[in-house]
Amino acid sequence: MSENTGAIVGVNGNLLTVSFERPIFQNEVAFARHGDVRLKAEVIRVRGRRAELQVFEDTAGLRAGDAVEFTGELLSVELGPGLLAQVFDGLQNPLPKLAEECGFFLQRGRYLDPLDRERSWAFTPAVEKGARLPAGGKLGTVPEGLFDHWIMVPFDAAGPVTVEEIAPEGEYPVTHEIARIKDARGASHALTMIRRWPVKIPIRAYAERLRPSGSLVTRIRIVDTFFPVARGGTYCIPGPFGAGKTVLQQITSRYADVDIVIVAACGERAGEVVETLREFPELTDPRTGKSLMERTLIICNTSSMPVAAREASVYTAVTIAEYYRQMGLNILLLADSTSRWAQALREMSGRLEEIPGEEAFPAYLESVIAAFYERGGIVKLHEGGEGSVTIGGTVSPAGGNFEEPVTQSTLKVVGAFHGLSRERSDQRRYPAIDPLDSWSKYEGVVPAAPVEQARRLLREGHEVGQMMKVVGEEGTSIGDFTVHLKAEFLDAVYLQQDAFHEVDAATPAERQRYVFERVHRILETPMKFADKDAARTFFQRLTQAARDWNRAAWESDEFKALEERIEKMTVEVTDYA
Amino acid sequence: MHKVYHQVERIAGNVLTVHAEDVTYGELAQVDATRGVSLAQVIRIDGERVDLQVFAGARGVATDARIRFLGHPMQVSFSDSLLGRAFTGSGEPRDRGPAIRENLVSIGGPSVNPAKRIIPRNMVRTGIPMIDVFNTLVESQKLPVFSIAGEPYNPLLARIALQAEVDVIVLGGMGLKHDDYLYFRDTLEEQGALSRSVLFVHTAADPTVECLLVPDICLAVAEQFALKDRRVLVLLTDMTNFADALKEIAITMEQIPSNRGYPGDLYSQLAARYEKAVDFDTAGSITILAATTMPGDDVTHPVPDNTGYITEGQFYLRNGRIEPFGSLSRLKQLVNGRTREDHRSIMNTMIQLYAAYGETREKQAMGFRMSGWDRKLLKYGAGFEREMMDLSVNVPLEEALDLGWRLMGDCFEPEETGLPSKLIEQFWPGRNGKKAKDGAAEGQAKEEKEKETAGTKEAEEEAESKEKEETAEKEQKEGNEEKKQAEKTEKKEEKSKKEAPEEKAPAAEKPAEKEKAQPSGDQSG
Known part of the structure; x- marks a missing residue:
């Protein structure tokens, strides 16, 4: 159908200059033909009769004069049942299937259907003929893994629409026509289970957007208690390399209390995706007892895959997240790392010879980042019920310095900041979230007042520590010294968590409340020691006992025995004066 | 059949601009200069103006130099007869042996489908406690050694290469001093490992552009060995020289620099090389150890910084010791749970x-x-x-x-x-x-x-x-x-x-x- 073609006049890296005759539009998808291979590209700038296109593949072998076909479509994703448990690249190519066809390597120009065309789904209609529905309204459902997957009225339909025909209950492949609707303008549309949606446009088919509320339990103590994340909120994890961003995200993807986790591995290591890919199918989700993979979807555009597709991958991920949100589900989108995405923008900007902003990032960086995080949120659906998209993005600042454009632009728009520090990771204090620099605007699982007290203690302890560096231990009063030790104790037994221990890796909200209450009580206990060595020895023993306590299964005998022991130890040093 | 051109329009640094037709992006050309013949690669096409990067440098290239396009991208020969040999950055013999022209494979090929990778599972024993105990090296890991000039990083790489149990060692030298090249060659020979090694060495005296080819050639060869079920260890020293060569070309091409003169795609360029480290699910593996010297011992310098974000950890070499802070092997958790219960x-x-x-x-x-x-x-x-x-x-x-x-x-x-x-x-x-x-x-x-x-x-x-x-x-x-x-x-x-x-x-x-x-x-x- 598309007869609109142009011709290549220039090639520079993955940027093509193409001359064209007939109208094209900005961000239109085009294919550059190279022999029998068609390479996907997107229009990113038009100047006179010349358009500049970013190619999502390696451009080697292209020559001046090669044809380019314009498709008349924006870059879109295919939405429908069968997305979950899949692994896609940034352009929604299913990678396992690609491996079956092409072997070890990613051959360029191979685009497969994201949704399995062969597989049949058991459709149950939710409405009858003649029903009137808004855009995004539920036509019926098919079971997909753990959920009922809604088949919805297209999100951009001019609503309300009238259902003219709907398929009866039965098994259908995704391409089968399951409904016919008439929109408000009187046009009639045949619908299959597949929807297409342009990735850079948010889905807005909901009744209203609400404030993020209720915390999203990640089972990481320092996060849930001190720097919580809200359902429908946004947060960022900046940190230098090696500080544990990715481990933190992997742990979160495993234990977070949400319906679906979408992992957007954007410009990071392939090995990390492989871990998720190979391990998740074997892990069981503690909430459902099913395989963890059933609630996970991976969009993977690792660092060696083409740069332009990296930029697309975060949008692909967030669009799929919004799609599932429309079914009243809670989705967590983890983007690792948004800096790579920003760098992809920078590379293209450089090739376009735009006037650079700070550190050569384009001037529109801030607005692009803000618009991306704004796609998170909690919404009330037309059908009643709520759905949410929570976005957590890692940032990899150059040199670990947070005063760089990507971190700063991100901090402006997120609700929580988990800053990882090199100092803490060097000391093997994991998770290396800096307890003094980080912040969150959301509500935690533990009452706020004691947390505030604990935070103050951490600050005071840190100050004493700094002071001791100058005046030495002998110049510090035993009172101050105890404050320092208490802060270290809190750090060691509550803030730090062993991500690789079966029990300690995940602390449910209930246990957090319980343990924090006990720890807080110890911290608030006035203590008396003969001298500083006695104080240190006591806290070393207490710390060891409390660490064993963290490793003991919740409410086991061992757990109780250790708790008792800790209580006893505390009583012995309590100052009753 | 290949057309020959004589109109050199511009010579800047090592980049020639010629008027030519029907040239493909990435294609190789042969440039006859007054001082000899060199290969060159197409790095930009703008209508009929074609930019060529000359491997041997543009020095001595005349404005009417003969330029012949070869119609294929850069290739390297691959066979078992590579073993025991040393080559230059563009694949010519550096020892006195014959050139190898059989079974050519393209360099800089596509990346591996993540679905065909497996989780690394084999520890590489080195006998160095700071590595084995604290930051275990794992087969298929990519790991740089960060150090300042003067630290014994080359001996360290050589020692790991000799002690590690691998089938093939591929050494890529970039801007290597000639003595260092001889050191590697002699050490490998003395320990009887030369017969399972291939050396691609660009020395500091060779043209800069050849430096850019070294990692790609090494990794293309390594990949072929790995597909034949061999476990390959690739040593790259020193990647900072590679990055500097990238910078040189980018500046010549008038690209807007992003940080300290390095091009904005430094991360992607480095990642494209390091990500070749792989453990195939039904074939061999590639482990990459690279030396990255930090100018001024500054880890926030763009080269070590970008490298650190790509690789699976790093070893800091300082005062002749592997520094425990900052050194990290991200993959150690995959293997150190199975060594001994007290390891972690x-x-x-x-x-x-x-x-x-x-x-x-x-x-x-x-x-x-x-x-x-x-x-x-x-x-x-x-x-x-x-x-x-x-x-x-x-x-x-x-x-x-x-x-x-x-x-x-x-x-x-x-x-x-x-x-x-x-x-x-x-x-x-x-x-x-x-x-x-x-x-x-x-x-x-x-x-x-x-x-x-x-x-x-x-x-x-x-x-x-x-x-x-x-x-x-x-x-x-x-x-x-x-x-x-x-x-x-x-x-x-x-x-x-x-x-x-x-x-x-x-x-x-x-x-x-x-x-x-x-x-x-x-x-x-």
Whole structure:
């Protein structure tokens, strides 16, 4: 159908200059033909009769004069049942299937259907003929893994629409026509289970957007208690390399209390995706007892895959997240790392010879980042019920310095900041979230007042520590010294968590409340020691006992025995004066 | 059949601009200059203007030079006859052997489908405790060695290459000094490893552009070996020179630099190379070890910084030692759970204590009085640096772990380490039954102890070691039932409270017992 073609006049890296005759539009998808291979590209700038296109593949072998076909479509994703448990690249190519066809390597120009065309789904209609529905309204459902997957009225339909025909209950492949609707303008549309949606446009088919509320339990103590994340909120994890961003995200993807986790591995290591890919199918989700993979979807555009597709991958991920949100589900989108995405923008900007902003990032960086995080949120659906998209993005600042454009632009728009520090990771204090620099605007699982007290203690302890560096231990009063030790104790037994221990890796909200209450009580206990060595020895023993306590299964005998022991130890040093 | 062009329009740096038709992006061309023939690659097409990057440099290229396009991208020959040979950055023989032209493969091929990768699972044993214990190297890992110029990074790479159990070693030298090239060649030959090695070496005297080709050629060859089910180790030294070559070309091409003159795509360029490290699900593997020198010892310099975000950890080489802070192997968790049960705990605890030692050193430097705890840390830190960190130490992992227990046993009470109680029961020197003593090690340790302890400190320690022993004996009687453990530790706690006043009492008559409490080398259990 598309007869609109142009011709290549220039090639520079993955940027093509193409001359064209007939109208094209900005961000239109085009294919550059190279022999029998068609390479996907997107229009990113038009100047006179010349358009500049970013190619999502390696451009080697292209020559001046090669044809380019314009498709008349924006870059879109295919939405429908069968997305979950899949692994896609940034352009929604299913990678396992690609491996079956092409072997070890990613051959360029191979685009497969994201949704399995062969597989049949058991459709149950939710409405009858003649029903009137808004855009995004539920036509019926098919079971997909753990959920009922809604088949919805297209999100951009001019609503309300009238259902003219709907398929009866039965098994259908995704391409089968399951409904016919008439929109408000009187046009009639045949619908299959597949929807297409342009990735850079948010889905807005909901009744209203609400404030993020209720915390999203990640089972990481320092996060849930001190720097919580809200359902429908946004947060960022900046940190230098090696500080544990990715481990933190992997742990979160495993234990977070949400319906679906979408992992957007954007410009990071392939090995990390492989871990998720190979391990998740074997892990069981503690909430459902099913395989963890059933609630996970991976969009993977690792660092060696083409740069332009990296930029697309975060949008692909967030669009799929919004799609599932429309079914009243809670989705967590983890983007690792948004800096790579920003760098992809920078590379293209450089090739376009735009006037650079700070550190050569384009001037529109801030607005692009803000618009991306704004796609998170909690919404009330037309059908009643709520759905949410929570976005957590890692940032990899150059040199670990947070005063760089990507971190700063991100901090402006997120609700929580988990800053990882090199100092803490060097000391093997994991998770290396800096307890003094980080912040969150959301509500935690533990009452706020004691947390505030604990935070103050951490600050005071840190100050004493700094002071001791100058005046030495002998110049510090035993009172101050105890404050320092208490802060270290809190750090060691509550803030730090062993991500690789079966029990300690995940602390449910209930246990957090319980343990924090006990720890807080110890911290608030006035203590008396003969001298500083006695104080240190006591806290070393207490710390060891409390660490064993963290490793003991919740409410086991061992757990109780250790708790008792800790209580006893505390009583012995309590100052009753 | 290939057209020949003579119109060179512009020569800037190593980049020629010619008017040519029907040229494909990435294609190779042959440039005949006054001083010889060189290959060149198409790096930009703008209508009929084609930019060519000349591998041997544009020096001596005439404005009417003969330029012949070859119609294919850069290729390298691949066969087993590569083994034992040395080549230049553009694949020409560097030794006196014949050129190899068979079975050509393109370099810089597509990346591996993540779905065909598997989770790395094999540890690479190096015999260096700082690597084996603390930052285990894993097959298919990509790991740079960050160091400043002058550190022995090349000998370190060579040593790892020789000790690691791999089938093929591919060495890529970029801007290598000629002596270093000879060092590698001779070392490999002396140790009988040259017959399983291929060397692609660009020396500092060769044209810059050839430097850019080295990683791609090495990795293309490595990939072919890996597909033939071989385990390949690729050594790249030094990647900073590679990045500098990238910078040089980018500036010549008038690209907008992003950070200290490096091009904005430095990350992607480095990643495209490092990501070739792979463990195939039905074939061999590629492990990449690279040297990255940090200009001015600055890890925030764009090259080490971007590298750190790509690779699976890094080794810091400083003052001839692998620095425990900052050094990291991201993949160690995949293998160190299966080595020995105490591996992870030893790894974390020893580093935490060494960090505390660092703080104490600072305090000491400022002239503060050292507390008892400080003195323990100082002793521990010195022992750690001498017996673990020194690069000359060459012991298998298990011995290194025992060494770790011994070092801690020499310096601390079990509770002070924060180690899990279960492991202390099993491994703490003197706990797991007092077996035959390792005389030599012990004598030495004792000597150290006597040297470093003084006055009340000594008395304290004597008392403590006595207490420790008593506890150990008592626990032994109680047997190894794990259920009783909590109860046991409680008793111990009470006991220590009871004995607290005694701790101050001098106990000079205990050296014999103390000796018994010394660890022996074989408590692995």
